[in-house]
Amino acid sequence: MxxxxxxxxxxxxxxxxxxxxxxxxxxxxxxxxxxxxxxxxxxxxxxxxxxxxxxxxxxxxxxxxxxxxxxxxxxxxxxxxxxxxxxxxxxxxxxxxxxxxxxxxxxxxxxxxxxxxxxxxxxxxxxxxxxxxxxxxxxxxxxxxxxxxxxxxxxxxxxxxxxxxxxxxxxYQLSAETETNFIAFKFKQLLQNEITKSRNVDYYARRLQVSRVTLNRCVKAQFGIAVSEMINEFLIFEIKSHLLYSNFSIKEIAGLLDFSEAHHLTRYFKRSAGLSPTDFRVAYQNGSSVF
Structure with a gap:
């Protein structure tokens, strides 16, 4: 590329x-x-x-x-x-x-x-x-x-x-605030840089030295979604990126994103995307719209 x-x-x-x-x-x-x-x-x-x-x-x-x-x-x-x-x-x-x-x-x-x-x-x-x-x-x-x-x-x-x-x-009916809510912005930065390390809410709460309740309140106020939803969006995004733009196998992608088994990633992805990782990749390669 x-x-x-x-x-x-x-x-x-x-x-x-x-x-x-x-x-x-x-x-x-x-x-x-x-x-x-x-x-x-x-x-x-x-x-x-x-x-x-x-x-x-x-x-x-x-x-x-x-x-x-x-x-x-x-x-x-x-x-x-x-x-x-x-x-x-x-x-x-x-x-x-x-x-x-x-x-x-x-x-x-x-x-x-x-x-x-x-x-x-x-x-x-x-x-x-x-x-x-x-x-x-x-x-x-x-x-x-x-x-x-x-x-x-x-x-x-x-x-x-x-x-x-x-x-x-x-x-898009979001908060335009840029001067307060440090916790929400720091969480966004952590997700961007560390989503491959963990998808656990407690992990990010510990990194930010706040409670789950505080983290969720700050993220919801700034981005309009719960912490768990935002983590899911970032993780699904990473999986899709690998499926669309790399030649990694499902097993290799699972390893990169800290899934213990490939079938765990497949189940997680299908629950969110409605397609298995393989079907998603094949559909894109065949010219079908997956966006």
Missing amino acids: KLFQFSKNKYGAELLMDIGTNTSIPNYFFESELHNTDFFEIVFFTTGNGILELDQQKIEISDNTVVFISPFQRRKWFVNKSEINCHFLFFQDGFLSKFFSDKLFSYRLQFFFNKTKPLFIKVDNVFWLQLRVIFEELIAEIKELRSDSEHIIRSLLYFILIKLNREYSDN
Whole structure:
């Protein structure tokens, strides 16, 4: 699988953020071959067409669609590049998290590392025009970098992300809170990084040094689902990813995800997905929709 890496020195001095349009960044990878990147991406389509297959979701790309892509998410694009108009916003996690001394910043945003909700929104023209003004300011600042440009760029990017988080949260009836509920954000980070180690609620409660009741209350308030449901969503996501995008056997996947036997994974998966792992994989390979 192709991995596209962020170009830190594109503008001479190191800058962990980039913005542009499909005309200024014509080589953007709208590829139908499976690929991923090592940075965050938000793509704003003024004019769109086709389909994006993004980590087990099929997203219809139409006018005023905003797509959110986290690092290393697998994707395939099926679009007509000649009929697209869009802006790209790229950044690496450290661009904001180090500046704000907040390693959880990207986990505070509902649209990154989200395994349960659609990874896109449709925006109206008023909101889109507000964003366009900020985009132009960012582009102008990057073109004429000064010693203090990074501070302006960070603040504008932060503004865009918080506005988008509010819009996304309203759209999917989630909490737009980013400043409180540390426990919920830390839990999301732990799940992203440690779901292969444990699917036990007590494990995460111990890691966070809180009770199961407290953990469940915080997660429910922020993400709208119980801790056990969120663990299940992340684990099913991992199983599906291996089934769709790897050649590992069911036994090997079971070992990777800490199931003692392959049939335990099969039973767990079928209960949630309605298909056995083998049937799920075969259906995808035969072109059937499993999303």
